[in-house]
Amino acid sequence: MPTRRHPDRDIDADVDERNLTVTQRKHEAAGVKAVMVSLKRGLESMGLLRTTATLAKLNQRHGFDCPGCAWPEEHGGRKLAEFCENGAKAVAEEATKRVVTREFFARHTVAELQAQPEYWLSQQGRLTEPMVLRAGDDRYRPITWDDAYGLIADELRALDSPNEAVFYTSGRTSNEAAFLYQLFVRCLGTNNLPDCSNMCHESSGTALIDSIGIGKGSVTVEDLILSDLILIAGQNPGTNHPRMLSILEKAKANGAKIIAINPLPEAGLIRFKDPQKVHGVVGDGVPIADEFVQLRLGGDMALFAGLGKLLLEADDRDPGSVVDREFVADHTAGFDDYERRTRDVDLETVLEATGIDREQLDRVAAMMASSQRTVVCWAMGLTQHKHAVPTITEITNVLLMRGMIGKPGAGLCPVRGHSNVQGDRTMGIWEKMPERFLKNLDDRFGIHSPREHGLDTVGAIRAMRDGNAKVFMAMGGNFASATPDTEVTEAALRNCALTVQVSTKLNRSHLVHGRTALILPSLGRTDRDIQASGKQMVSVEDSMSMVHLSRGSLHPPSEQVRSEVAIICQLARTVFGADHPVPWATFNTDYDTIRDAIAAVVPGCGDYNRKVRAPDGFQLPHPPRDSREFHTATGKANFMTYPVEWVAVPEGRLVLQTLRSHDQYNTTIYGLDDRYRGVRGGRRVVFVNPADLESFGLSDGDRVDIVSEFTDAEGHLQERRAKDFAVIAYSTPSGNAAAYYPETNPLVPLDHTATKSNTPVSKAIVIRLERA
Numbered sequence: 001m002p003t004r005r006h007p008d009r010d011i012d013a014d015v016d017e018r019n020l021t022v023t024q025r026k027h028e029a030a031g032v033k034a035v036m037v038s039l040k041r042g043l044e045s046m047g048l049l050r051t052t053a054t055l056a057k058l059n060q061r062h063g064f065d066c067p068g069c070a071w072p073e074e075h076g077g078r079k080l081a082e083f084c085e086n087g088a089k090a091v092a093e094e095a096t097k098r099v100v101t102r103e104f105f106a107r108h109t110v111a112e113l114q115a116q117p118e119y120w121l122s123q124q125g126r127l128t129e130p131m132v133l134r135a136g137d138d139r140y141r142p143i144t145w146d147d148a149y150g151l152i153a154d155e156l157r158a159l160d161s162p163n164e165a166v167f168y169t170s171g172r173t174s175n176e177a178a179f180l181y182q183l184f185v186r187c188l189g190t191n192n193l194p195d196c197s198n199m200c201h202e203s204s205g206t207a208l209i210d211s212i213g214i215g216k217g218s219v220t221v222e223d224l225i226l227s228d229l230i231l232i233a234g235q236n237p238g239t240n241h242p243r244m245l246s247i248l249e250k251a252k253a254n255g256a257k258i259i260a261i262n263p264l265p266e267a268g269l270i271r272f273k274d275p276q277k278v279h280g281v282v283g284d285g286v287p288i289a290d291e292f293v294q295l296r297l298g299g300d301m302a303l304f305a306g307l308g309k310l311l312l313e314a315d316d317r318d319p320g321s322v323v324d325r326e327f328v329a330d331h332t333a334g335f336d337d338y339e340r341r342t343r344d345v346d347l348e349t350v351l352e353a354t355g356i357d358r359e360q361l362d363r364v365a366a367m368m369a370s371s372q373r374t375v376v377c378w379a380m381g382l383t384q385h386k387h388a389v390p391t392i393t394e395i396t397n398v399l400l401m402r403g404m405i406g407k408p409g410a411g412l413c414p415v416r417g418h419s420n421v422q423g424d425r426t427m428g429i430w431e432k433m434p435e436r437f438l439k440n441l442d443d444r445f446g447i448h449s450p451r452e453h454g455l456d457t458v459g460a461i462r463a464m465r466d467g468n469a470k471v472f473m474a475m476g477g478n479f480a481s482a483t484p485d486t487e488v489t490e491a492a493l494r495n496c497a498l499t500v501q502v503s504t505k506l507n508r509s510h511l512v513h514g515r516t517a518l519i520l521p522s523l524g525r526t527d528r529d530i531q532a533s534g535k536q537m538v539s540v541e542d543s544m545s546m547v548h549l550s551r552g553s554l555h556p557p558s559e560q561v562r563s564e565v566a567i568i569c570q571l572a573r574t575v576f577g578a579d580h581p582v583p584w585a586t587f588n589t590d591y592d593t594i595r596d597a598i599a600a601v602v603p604g605c606g607d608y609n610r611k612v613r614a615p616d617g618f619q620l621p622h623p624p625r626d627s628r629e630f631h632t633a634t635g636k637a638n639f640m641t642y643p644v645e646w647v648a649v650p651e652g653r654l655v656l657q658t659l660r661s662h663d664q665y666n667t668t669i670y671g672l673d674d675r676y677r678g679v680r681g682g683r684r685v686v687f688v689n690p691a692d693l694e695s696f697g698l699s700d701g702d703r704v705d706i707v708s709e710f711t712d713a714e715g716h717l718q719e720r721r722a723k724d725f726a727v728i729a730y731s732t733p734s735g736n737a738a739a740y741y742p743e744t745n746p747l748v749p750l751d752h753t754a755t756k757s758n759t760p761v762s763k764a765i766v767i768r769l770e771r772a
């Protein structure tokens with residue numbers, strides 16, 4: 001087994017953005033180029049043998065789950081390695097032979113590292129041993145694991161209440177680790193379990209729980225293939241869920257029509273070349289979208305309200321042809337109210353809010369009216385708006401009216417981000433888990449879980465800012481960079497007595513720290529995990545509720561790196577002592593024992609150890625999908641109505657969305673190119689409609705500061721500034737701009753969150769551009 005390189009120097013990462021070039025944006029995604037890119041990247045950081053060995057195990061039945069995204073495999077599809085460019089990048093990032101050692105930390109003060117961009121930090125390689133930054137010291141020093149656990153235990157004991165501690169989770173954590181983490185936190189006595197989902201699909205969960213009684217999507221991959229119409233709203237699958245494209249291509253081959261709803265003409269929605277098929281290699285690619293609805297940011301709620309009205313009118317012309325009366329009568333509540341309100345929708349308002357023309361609205365309505373099997377897919381373009389929850393509710397209303405839930409080929413498809421973000425929730429990572437789960441937990445272990453709701457991500461930042469939370473621990477992720485209002489968040493983290501980061505790679509959250517700070521290096525998905533009883537495996541849940549095993553096989557970056565499970569168990573033993581009702585030592589020894597506990601506690605997970613070992617794993621129950629049962633307050637699926645909202649653009653201003661380039665995984669930057677959008681060698685760019693540029697007297701390539709404007713809770717006008725961006729004339733609706741996350745997170749106001757879900761509004765920030 002090849003060992004990892006221990007460099008005595010830093011890894012070069014070209015972070016000079018002065019070589020920025022902009023070319024034509026790409027119309028198609030994937031193709032041979034993508035495969036070449038992925039192999040090259042693997043070769044550079046993993047070496048040839050390791051690259052072939054690793055990519056061959058990706059998403060295989062006996063391999064590991066891709067840490068790239070939560071898109072599922074097809075049934076039986078896990079026999080063949082299916083990989084995509086961005087999955088390979090995610091793997092290479094973790095499986096890299098580069099390492100960050102104690103010598104690295106000795107060479108650099110924290111202040112020096114702070115001056116490095118995120119890209120440089122992640123390029124240094126895998127973390128190899130626990131490090132501590134003590135109060136007053138200028139750099140991280142090695143610490144033993146036992147001393148690290150002791151330090152955390154001391155700080156936790158010093159708190160007046162367990163509610164002064166916050167435990168964040170990012171969505172890569174396995175089901176086993178997530179289950180133990182929430183158990184540890186609830187044994188401590190708090191529900192402060194914010195997670196990345198709070199910034200991601202929280203709005204989907206919130207809307208769907210009210211409407212259909214479960215916060216998860218109602219379709220499988222097979223449903224997509226069977227559907228005759230797929231709407232893709234607010235999602236860029238070519239970059240963020242590339243494997244979804246091959247399913248879309250299959251659906252298209254079966255005759256499905258696809259409607260892309262997006263302010264930007266994203267590559268992949270327009271054309272896709274399948275690298276595993278010959279015609280993808282030589283041909284022009286298959287045009288994916290039959291209709292491209294280039295709507296204004298935040299126009300989706302109005303769009304679906306308008307479509308609802310047109311569908312009701314189509315039903316008037318041919319009663320029963322559009323509204324599924326039987327489904328509505330048997331399975332839903334609130335239709336009359338919905339119908340009355342939707343008939344009143346003003347189509348002029350819809351056209352203004354969306355910026356599309358009446359002909360296109362009619363065309364889309366006609367496609368929906370004649371469809372027998374409709375799926376609607378969505379991601380961050382819908383969830384990160386102030387009116388995200390009502391928007392997703394409106395989409396649900398339209399599908400309910402048409403009886404498109406709980407039948408083959410139709411349904412709701414929120415496409416999740418992190419590879420196990422959905423599983424973490426199932427396992428109890430939520431600041432407000434339902435009573436049934438908590439009671440099961442208490443019964444199984446003889447503990448008393450707290451019932452008072454805990455802090456979500458935004459709540460946690462406020463609590464740390466105000467001195468109400470003093471210990472911050474993160475199971476993965478990069479809290480400092482991923483959260484909104486960077487300046488405020490960084491000050492909040494610095495306000496803590498202790499910050500603890502369980503991580504695989506160096507990131508900014510290690511450098512924005514409390515009075516004392518710990519870095520605890522953990523194994524990743526690709527690493528082999530050996531405990532006292534032998535080799536361990538973990539399990540994950542994908543975007544469509546399929547649960548399956550994942551087995552890493554690579555040699556870990558050092559002997560000192562621990563699994564997340566081991567870290568939690570050892571910490572719990574230090575905090576609670578050996579005499580505790582939870583068998584932490586046993587859990588650590590054999591992960592099957594954790595799965596037995598999961599089977600007893602988590603609804604739908606009975607007989608977990610056996611079911612998860614089936615070749616393709618097993619699917620968690622989903623009452624609406626399985627049997628058209630809706631566990632809501634009314635016992636039916638609810639039509640819910642909210643006043644139609646959209647995003648107005650103030651005079652002389654723009655509304656900015658923050659999004660991902662083709663060369664990053666959230667805050668981990670792989671490189672400075674966004675090939676599909678034609679940007680090379682730089683990330684500090686802002687995409688603006690050419691007419692807007694002209695009206696501001698700016699031209700393509702000019703340097704600007706982006707200044708966001710908002711009113712705070714006291715009604716005062718506030719500003720935030722992100723400096724020195726190049727403007728790029730781009731196809732985006734007039735009044736709308738786009739720039740990359742996390743560079744623009746300083747512009748997102750902390751208190752600017754979605755109604756009901758409290759998700760930061762990362763897709764609609766009012767800005768002005770100032771010449772730099």
Ligand SMILES: Nc1nc2c(c(=O)[nH]1)N[C@H]1C(S)=C(S)[C@@H](COP(=O)(O)OP(=O)(O)OC[C@H]3O[C@@H](n4cnc5c(=O)[nH]c(N)nc54)[C@H](O)[C@@H]3O)O[C@H]1N2
Pocket residue numbers: 068069070086200233234235236237239240241261262263264266295296297298299300379380381382385416417418657658659660661662664665666763
């Ligand atoms: N390679 C790679 N894969 C990833 C990630 C990654 O960073 N890199 N991140 C993972 C994670 S955690 C997540 S959550 C997903 C994110 O997956 P996406 O949601 O695809 O990610 P974003 O880049 O935020 O893209 C948002 C899309 O919505 C569009 N949009 C923005 N506002 C609106 C709007 O108001 N209406 C409509 N209709 N469209 C809008 C944007 O133009 C863009 O196409 O991807 C996951 N997969």
Ligand SMILES: Nc1nc2c(c(=O)[nH]1)N[C@H]1C(S)=C(S)[C@@H](COP(=O)(O)OP(=O)(O)OC[C@H]3O[C@@H](n4cnc5c(=O)[nH]c(N)nc54)[C@H](O)[C@@H]3O)O[C@H]1N2
Pocket residue numbers: 169170171172173196197199200201380384417418475476477478479482483484502503504505506507522523524525564658659660665666667668741742744745748762
């Ligand atoms: N402005 C703006 N902000 C956003 C978004 C946006 O669209 N716009 N998107 C939001 C969304 S959708 C999300 S999901 C969040 C993402 O927020 P996070 O999940 O917090 O961020 P990531 O960048 O995915 O975290 C990367 C870090 O996780 C660690 N890591 C990776 N794998 C593992 C592992 O297996 N174990 C452990 N312990 N650590 C690991 C590495 O150290 C790496 O540096 O950001 C949100 N923030």
Ligand SMILES: [Mo]
Pocket residue numbers: 196199200201416417418
């Ligand atoms: Mo996400």
